[in-house]
Amino acid sequence: MAHRHVPAKKVQVGIIGAGPAGLLLAHLLHLAGISSVVIEAKSRKYVEERIRAGVLEQGTVDVLRETGIGARMDREGLLHHGTILKFAGEARRIDFQDLTGQAVMVYGQHEVVKDLIAARLESGGEIVFDVSDTRIDGIEGREPTVSYLKDGARHTLACDFVAGCDGFHGVSRAAIPADVLRVYERVYPFGWLGILAKSPPASEELIYANHERGFALLSMRSPEISRLYLQCPPDEEIANWPDERIWEELQVRLAGGEGWRLEEGPVIQKGVTAMRSFVAEPMRHGRLFLAGDAAHIVPPTGAKGMNLAVGDVRVLARGLEAFYRDGGEDGLAAYSDTCLRRIWKVQRFSWWMTQMLHTFDDASPFDRRRQLAELDYLTTSRAAATTLAENYVGLPMDWGPQ
Template structure:
């Protein structure tokens, strides 16, 4: 068995694991990143791409935001569409902040390139990963790579391997509780080779179901439709998709989508999940390994960035000042932000979607709430503050 020693073993090479590795490298903390998939798969996983103001600044400060700054699309607001009329929520006027639209897979590409440039280990296609001795001061990671058994001894293990990864299951039985909510619908998402028909995202509430107009670049449009939770994308030929998108996103002022070749199609489940606590011994969870939010509020990747930002600072304090405080505070402090994001994402979802049990009373109540949001500066500010990202709290007290 090949044996290695490092300070932090990171499980998963998604946004959370890669950013954590970069932040640790910047302060001289050694790490090894292990990923079950191959590099091509990891770099081409299409996910959401709305980056909060603070998340973008974190990426820039970490040294992995240069291409995002060149190619990302700055959005100073969004539009809410209901009853055929669009209403703009002006982030800049309400909060002085903005969001950046830049594909998550592009961020991953940037961070993989940065990781490889550091010469710190990043291993793809690892198998049979086991996390051992997590309650000790010297946890171990066992894995197989190219037919060879490996053992890593480390100080900490960061579980950044997503909802279906192995890290959360490594907690002892009874040491962790999962809180979950499943929504009675899903999103059918497409990528189309078509110039976006507008400069900002449009969230549409319609009697036939929610729809979202978004974009990935000046030539690629991203669009979503509310569908049944068990919907088969094969039931949605291109013509049907465009017909339904036009219907749900039509406006009184004649604004219309630009059609183009659909190059990707898939269904995204709508659910919420939170694991408490996010730490046991020397194993700490981050990103989707610890929480899932419905995509309506665009919080998934942003929560992962907030997690590893806090975790990296806690580890820096541990190694630099021999302080355990940040490690002890990691889970409760992260969970404060996570539950606020769950509240906002759930609120946005209920504001814009049709539910199976909806009565006419509920639909009229929903319309009244939308009218209040777009006509009340206080209500619009609440939406804007959450969407651009709540401020980071002080990570560690001195």
């Protein structure tokens, strides 16, 4: 089918994807006086309502505040100074504030996206939603292009640089030649059944539960809305889990002793998410830069997905700012190595949390006792607890390449 072609639009940075990575990058570039256009395959309504993680590291909170995006987060977010680990019938707390002097903020990713979209549009920035057939060309030259279909016409962005922030299933990573790209992946033999429920959270802080029937997590979105998860097979049919069964299993796995019970309420959303660890290297090829889920996926146990994306685009924005300020390319040349040094440390932490808290079908009685011993040590040794705390509140975003 033939489409009419709209004359190309010149822009310094073409950004593919209106998730947290793409939107924050556009905001940081705007503050630096660098022009960009963001394109997105989904609708504005879809991206603003897409429920994802909601734990923000201290560094992410700082970035949002410093760039003028944090006002609603500070009003509505829930500041957490610790977390609770449940295992072997006990509940033990890790005190982030005591161990690191820092905290985390519980504030939904979709709320961050809403704030970033509002700021983008208020500043006159451009976001093009509902595009299709996105194509990236010329990334090995000095004038790459991004083209897409919108309203029956093909539009083209003539860019200096392209930022691929379009997630794991986007088109950006595939634009890097196969003989250049290296992929590291681990697929886990379980998933998470997650629900949103209209019920007050039974704890003021997140509860991670290691139970012989499987992992469970109590989180929250507000004082009235709970976010809860159960370990399940990765291909589990959601139809097998009526609300009554979900609550029954949550009560068992999160049991907190006499007098403690989850307050049940209407389930307003539920779904099953498979889990994987994934890293693509390098994160730059020519004038294309990958950021966020386009380059890496972590299991959600460590609450790191969006935080890694924020770290990526902060490094990329600084490199682009230096390029446009004085022509220096050192920051851009180091982008991939700088990001990957932090990414692999976060991958290690997310894997460690996952293997420590979940049950594995092939685990032996020895494996089970070792797992419980690890949790016992973690919650009785200040040194071990500090390791968890400093990773959970967030490793520095400014670590450069080794």
